[in-house]
Amino acid sequence: MTKLHSNRPLGGFFETNTPRFSLRKWGKRVGLLAGLGLGLTLNAVAQTVQVTVQPGDPKLQISKHIYGHFAEHLGRCIYDGFWVDEKLNVPKQGRIRMDIVEALRKIKVPNLRWPGGCFADTYHWRDGVGPTAQRPKMLNMWWGNNLEDNSFGTHEFLELCKLLGTEPYLAANVGSGTVQEMAGWMEYLNSNDDTPLVLERRKNGQAKPYGVTWWGIGNESWGCGGNMTAEYYTDVYKRYATFAHNYPASPPLKKIVSGANGDDAHWTETCMKNIPLNQMWGLTLHQYTLPTGSWTGSKGKATGFNEQEYFNTMKNCLKMEAVVTKHAAIMDKYDKDKKVALLVDEWGVWTDVEPGTNPGFLFQQNSLRDALVAGTTLNIFNNHCDRVRGANLAQAVNVLQALVLTDKEKMLLTPTYHVFDLYQVHQDAQYMPLQFTSPDYVMGNDKVPALNASASKDASGAVHISLVNLDTKKTLKLETALPGVTWKTVSGRILTSASVSDYNSFDNPNKVKLGSFSGAKKRGGNLAVELPPQSVVVLELK
Numbered sequence: 329m330t331k332l333h334s335n336r337p338l339g340g341f342f343e344t345n346t347p348r349f350s351l352r353k354w355g356k357r358v359g360l361l362a363g364l365g366l367g368l369t370l371n372a373v374a375q376t377v378q379v380t381v382q383p384g385d386p387k388l389q390i391s392k393h394i395y396g397h398f399a400e401h402l403g404r405c406i407y408d409g410f411w412v413d414e415k416l417n418v419p420k421q422g423r424i425r426m427d428i429v430e431a432l433r434k435i436k437v438p439n440l441r442w443p444g445g446c447f448a449d450t451y452h453w454r455d456g457v458g459p460t461a462q463r464p465k466m467l468n469m470w471w472g473n474n475l476e477d478n479s480f481g482t483h484e485f486l487e488l489c490k491l492l493g494t495e496p497y498l499a500a501n502v503g504s505g506t507v508q509e510m511a512g513w514m515e516y517l518n519s520n521d522d523t524p525l526v527l528e529r530r531k532n533g534q535a536k537p538y539g540v541t542w543w544g545i546g547n548e549s550w551g552c553g554g555n556m557t558a559e560y561y562t563d564v565y566k567r568y569a570t571f572a573h574n575y576p577a578s579p580p581l582k583k584i585v586s587g588a589n590g591d592d593a594h595w596t597e598t599c600m601k602n603i604p605l606n607q608m609w610g611l612t613l614h615q616y617t618l619p620t621g622s623w624t625g626s627k628g629k630a631t632g633f634n635e636q637e638y639f640n641t642m643k644n645c646l647k648m649e650a651v652v653t654k655h656a657a658i659m660d661k662y663d664k665d666k667k668v669a670l671l672v673d674e675w676g677v678w679t680d681v682e683p684g685t686n687p688g689f690l691f692q693q694n695s696l697r698d699a700l701v702a703g704t705t706l707n708i709f710n711n712h713c714d715r716v717r718g719a720n721l722a723q724a725v726n727v728l729q730a731l732v733l734t735d736k737e738k739m740l741l742t743p744t745y746h747v748f749d750l751y752q753v754h755q756d757a758q759y760m761p762l763q764f765t766s767p768d769y770v771m772g773n774d775k776v777p778a779l780n781a782s783a784s785k786d787a788s789g790a791v792h793i794s795l796v797n798l799d800t801k802k803t804l805k806l807e808t809a810l811p812g813v814t815w816k817t818v819s820g821r822i823l824t825s826a827s828v829s830d831y832n833s834f835d836n837p838n839k840v841k842l843g844s845f846s847g848a849k850k851r852g853g854n855l856a857v858e859l860p861p862q863s864v865v866v867l868e869l870k
């Protein structure tokens with residue numbers, strides 16, 4: 329029987345996402361907001377948007393971990409995704425698919441979350457170590473009741489991370505596992521003393537400790553991770569965290585609290601109030617974009633949607649701004665120095681599955697619309713980099729808003745992949761706040777800000793500005809001042825296509841692809857940009 333994850337509405341985030349801006353009647357708006365310019369619009373068809381790139385605080389960086397990814401034992405993400413049959417005729421190292429690794433290396437994946445997701449709270453790590461033939465099989469009860477052979481376990485995941493050059497981010501089983509099981513996993517990975525677990529790791533081929541520092545203590549503990557109340561979970565968290573030991577042979581653990589569902593303020597408030605700050609390095613948040621905005625019935629189509637459906641998706645995507653702002657404000661009350669990172673460790677577009685595919689596998693196509701969601705969401709995270717210091721798109725391969733899709737030997741890069749390629753310039757760069765007033769993108773009686781953006785300066789002094797125009801018809805003209813920045817040249821790349829529903833298929837894998845952008849010019853000390861409709865552009869000023 330196919331079992332679908334159906335308890336998402338517990339936190340009810342889709343009911344109450346109130347935009348932090350108040351949209352007034354069609355007309356003049358005044359004021360400025362950093363970054364997204366939300367809620368501030370002019371009734372101006374082709375009026376030039378005045379943008380200022382501010383120097384910002386030289387100490388404030390956009391953490392590279394905002395550009396993290398997620399690989400769950402779900403559908404064809406691990407099995408028949410990263411980890412393939414020995415006989416499949418693709419470049420492999422062991423059974424790790426190297427064309428995927430090569431593609432992901434190009435976009436510099438900073439961290440990879442594993443083994444779930446909901447799956448994490450059913451996973452028993454000992455089933456996935458030791459000789460492969462002796463590993464027990466297991467039913468993946470969350471995702472299609474698939475029978476898994478545990479051939480991809482801890483060592484295989486850490487080998488994948490090594491090949492990718494990425495930080496492993498493990499989710500410990502709190503829902504159905506024990507404290508002892510989690511503590512044993514940590515000892516197995518991080519200790520170098522001659523305990524039975526360490527001897528076992530060495531026997532299994534890894535002499536040195538792995539030094540895994542990122543540990544999620546549970547996942548969605550309000551839902552598939554145990555249906556707990558916030559109050560109960562915080563007690564459970566403290567108990568598990570107490571036995572999450574540091575080992576001298578490995579760097580200290582970064583303990584991560586399983587956080588809120590969407591805009592569930594009570595969950596965040598309870599975690600921040602009940603858990604001492606020195607017992608948590610990070611607190612998570614899960615916020616997905618559903619085209620219809622509803623977890624019941626249809627979530628919306630991945631392709632073949634009309635403009636109204638596209639508009640609704642973007643409106644739902646923009647709720648991330650209000651959700652992050654809300655949680656960050658609660659965290660500020662308890663943690664004025666912003667020591668605890670907010671990690672949006674699940675985000676992305678969640679549509680109906682592709683017709684004819686297993687509903688438990690969450691396989692969906694990925695269009696230019698999804699790339700616009702990615703560009704917009706990453707701009708939101710960049711603009712909240714004082715608190716948002718990590719995020720994980722769900723998911724890397726063949727699941728939800730994937731970067732890579734595969735069909736036997738074939739592999740394609742989605743439009744979303746190209747956004748991560750464009751935005752990698754922001755990783756660990758100095759944040760530069762933006763000021764502007766966005767024009768509206770109007771649909772019937774409704775509207776959203778057409779423009780969103782973020783900017784940063786890298787170690788070499790180059791300034792990068794990422795711009796998204798959500799309007800399907802209007803070009804946006806920008807006049808940009810950059811006080812204090814000395815620059816001579818501007819270059820850029822663009823992602824766009826004839827329709828927001830265009831996508832890359834195995835027959836036409838490069839329909840939506842990056843191109844060079846010539847719509848930016850130096851005008852005196854200013855930067856003039858003509859930003860085409862439905863596009864993501866990243867500019868480099870040197």
Ligand code: AHR
Pocket residue numbers: 333336400444445446447547548674722723728
């Ligand atoms: O990413 C798919 C699922 O969404 C994850 O397993 C779960 O944490 C969330 O509900």
